[in-house]
Amino acid sequence: MKSHKSDDTPHQEQLFIDPLIHVPTRFRILSNLYLVGWVDFLFLRNLTGLTKGNLSSHLIKLEEAGYVLIKKEFVNxxxxxxxxxSDSGREAFNLYRKNMKIMLDEIPE
Amino acid sequence: MKSHKSDDTPHQEQLFIDPLIHVPTRFRILSNLYLVGWVDFLFLRNLTGLTKGNLSSHLIKLEEAGYVLIKKEFVNxxxxxxxxxSDSGREAFNLYRKNMKIMLDEIPE
DNA sequence: GATTTCTGGTTTGCGACACAAACCGATTTG
DNA sequence: CAAATCGGTTTGTGTCGCAAACCAGAAATC
Structure with a gap:
């Protein structure tokens, strides 16, 4: 019979844990965005406690992945x-959480 | 009154997500060790699918943190x-999982 | 017995990454 | 007008994860 990766943990091989979201800083950004609609940069910085440079570079990554939408405008x-x-960001965030829970629960306590 | 970080998410500020365990490779190592007693290096390599160099460097980090015990001997x-x-490794692993679950569940779906 | 190959594990070099200070162009303040 | 501040971007650096290269010793081959 063809040799397989361990058959009693089928999920473990198949679970995708999105490394983009798995970084705690980006998880934090996404979880704040999850709860509000449009938020401005400075407010998000305050919510997350990040430096501007840090927040900016993470937002670029999230935008490149299509997980966030960024709008720039001039006010006064x-x-x-x-x-x-974004919708796909919301989906990815929920999928990440779902898969993480599965992974965490696979091992009994 | 002294200004605080957001009072409506008290857990978020206090939850400690162990960065040592948060790395998927190390989580995988620890979850395999969680289920078995003593396992040898090569078998653990097979269980985890890691290269020897990778596994070795992660085991050193885990040992430095006191999360694993490493025994070397000569057989023939x-x-x-x-x-x-180790006991503290087991505790840290369980705490990591507990805190991760809390963090994941704090945001409604 | 000498040489070559294999073994169990360690060490090393490199590309990628997260972070915050430095920077920029524009506005505000004195 | 000069200096300070603002909103955000860019840049440099330290750290990290990874696997190839390496090591010492055993086994296999000649």
Missing amino acids: KISRTTISL | KISRTTISL
């Missing part, structure tokens, strides 16, 4: 960036 | 390393 001649979770 | 003049999860 002042630059203003707002961020929102 | 051949080097043999066996690894086991």
Whole structure:
């Protein structure tokens, strides 16, 4: 019979844990965005406690993955960036949480 | 009154997600060790699918944290390393899983 | 017995990454 | 007008995860 990876943990081989979301900083960003609609950059910085440089570089990564939408506009001649979770970002976030729970529960306590 | 980090998510600020365990490779090592007693290096390599170099460097980190016990011996003049999860490693692993679940469940779906 | 190959594990080099300070262009303040 | 502040981006650096290269010793081959 063809040799397999261990058959009694079929999920373990198949579970995809999104490394983009698995980084605690990005998880935190996404979980804040999950609860609000559009939020501006400075407010998100305050919510997450990140530095501007840090937040900016993570948002770029999340935007590149299509997980967030970034809108830039000028309000009274002042630059203003707002961020929102995209539909695919919301799905990815829920899938991450689902798969993580499965992974965590596979091992008895 | 002294300003606080957001009072409506008290857990989020206090939850400790152990970065040592949060790395998927190390989580995998620990979850395999969780289920068996002492396991030898090569068998653990087979269970986890890691390269020898990768497994070795992660085991060193886990040993430095006191999460695993490493025993080296000679069997028929051949080097043999066996690894086991320590009591504090077991506790840390369970705490990691508990805190991760809380973090994952804090946000509604 | 000498040489070559294999073994069990360690060490090393490198590409990728997370982070925050430095920076930029524009606005506000004195 | 100069200096300070603002909203955000860019950059440099330290750390990290990974697997190939390496090591010492045993086994296999000649």
